[in-house]
Amino acid sequence: MRKKTIVSRIMSNSAATKLRSNSGESIVETLVTMIILSLAVVMLSGAVVTSARVNQRAENADTAFISSQNQPVSHMISILKGTGEGANLNVNLYQTENGYIYYESQ
Amino acid sequence: MAGRKIRKKLNSTHGTSIFFGILFFMIASILSIVMLNGAVTAAKRVQSDKQAEQNYLTCSSAAKLLRNEIEKTAIIRKRTQTWREYDQTPNGDTIEWNSDSQTFGGIYLKDWIQNMTEDVTAGDTMTQTLQVCDSDGQLQNVTADLKITKDSSGENKFVDSEDRNRTYYSYDISINLSAGEGVDSCKMNVKLNGTVEGNTKRNGSGTSLTAVVTEVKYTWKAERIIFGADPDIKGVVQ
Numbered sequence: 001m002r003k004k005t006i007v008s009r010i011m012s013n014s015a016a017t018k019l020r021s022n023s024g025e026s027i028v029e030t031l032v033t034m035i036i037l038s039l040a041v042v043m044l045s046g047a048v049v050t051s052a053r054v055n056q057r058a059e060n061a062d063t064a065f066i067s068s069q070n071q072p073v074s075h076m077i078s079i080l081k082g083t084g085e086g087a088n089l090n091v092n093l094y095q096t097e098n099g100y101i102y103y104e105s106q
Numbered sequence: 107m108a109g110r111k112i113r114k115k116l117n118s119t120h121g122t123s124i125f126f127g128i129l130f131f132m133i134a135s136i137l138s139i140v141m142l143n144g145a146v147t148a149a150k151r152v153q154s155d156k157q158a159e160q161n162y163l164t165c166s167s168a169a170k171l172l173r174n175e176i177e178k179t180a181i182i183r184k185r186t187q188t189w190r191e192y193d194q195t196p197n198g199d200t201i202e203w204n205s206d207s208q209t210f211g212g213i214y215l216k217d218w219i220q221n222m223t224e225d226v227t228a229g230d231t232m233t234q235t236l237q238v239c240d241s242d243g244q245l246q247n248v249t250a251d252l253k254i255t256k257d258s259s260g261e262n263k264f265v266d267s268e269d270r271n272r273t274y275y276s277y278d279i280s281i282n283l284s285a286g287e288g289v290d291s292c293k294m295n296v297k298l299n300g301t302v303e304g305n306t307k308r309n310g311s312g313t314s315l316t317a318v319v320t321e322v323k324y325t326w327k328a329e330r331i332i333f334g335a336d337p338d339i340k341g342v343v344q
Contacts, residue, residue: 024121034134041138045145052149059159077171079210079250080237087213091171093244099156101245102163105174 075103161246161286166331168238168248169283169294172210173328176279176298179211181219183322187268189315218254219277219324230256238283251282257300264304266320274322276300294333298326
């Protein structure tokens with residue numbers, strides 16, 4: 001009990017001294033701090049990019065999933081050579097819930 | 107001496123001048139701004155873009171539509187050579203071009219193949235630009251640059267012995283499709299390998315031969331649709 005009191009007193013004294021001290025850090029301490037901060041920034045930027053990629057993949061998967069559940073409607077697609085003349089083809093048109101449109105041959 | 111100096115410097119707790127402090131702070135700020143800017147730019151690039159996604163779907167739909175239309179097309183050149191029965195000599199011939207497809211193959215492809223086969227001045231290559239669009243304007247137009255090339259390599263051909271050994275070659279088709287503009291645009295390529303086959307039928311035989319009918323049939327088989335501007339250089343197989 002007595003030992004503990006001495007240790008805590010020493011520690012509080014050390015912390016108080018450190019807080020009141022107006023001397024700087026050594027260059028080694030500064031360099032280590034810089035390295036830790038740099039790693040933190042690199043990891044943060046990596047996390048931003050990775051999260052964007054994951055979002056993109058999730059969006060694609062979502063589109064594919066919703067597309068497979070939709071009912072098609074008949075639609076006319078024209079293949080034109082120049083203006084006026086053209087071949088008209090009936091296709092199955094699909095529209096996803098998030099607004100994407102695509103079609104397939106009938 | 108030098109070692110002691112370095113050790114002293116490393117253990118020194120003395121600060122630096124305000125000039126170096128500000129200089130260090132500026133360098134650190136610039137570096138962090140550059141790094142964060144790079145990360146944000148990369149994030150924007152991979153961010154979901156609705157227009158780009160829609161262009162991809164429009165372009166791939168048009169590519170599959172054209173591919174399917176050409177694959178289900180068979181173009182037939184039918185030559186009927188009539189024979190005089192009394193002296194068994196050729197008495198003129200008629201040529202018909204037909205297609206079993208009533209849509210794209212029957213409307214366009216038949217005329218193009220007929221022209222390249224019958225017209226000796228047509229050359230071995232033909233290019234044509236098409237627009238794939240929908241009647242309601244819901245979808246963006248897709249531009250399809252179609253190129254038909256005669257395969258004169260000699261591997262796929264039909265030699266008509268009834269017509270002075272006239273040789274019929276197959277025709278390969280390459281279509282470059284593009285939808286949209288700028289960074290959101292989408293480009294694809296479809297390649298179809300052509301085949302040609304022929305057969306000859308004789309109506310009658312010997313001294314009662316009346317006609318010789320030769321049919322040459324052109325068909326196509328598609329390769330995979332390639333996603334990208336130039337499939338020979340880059341591209342992801344769809």
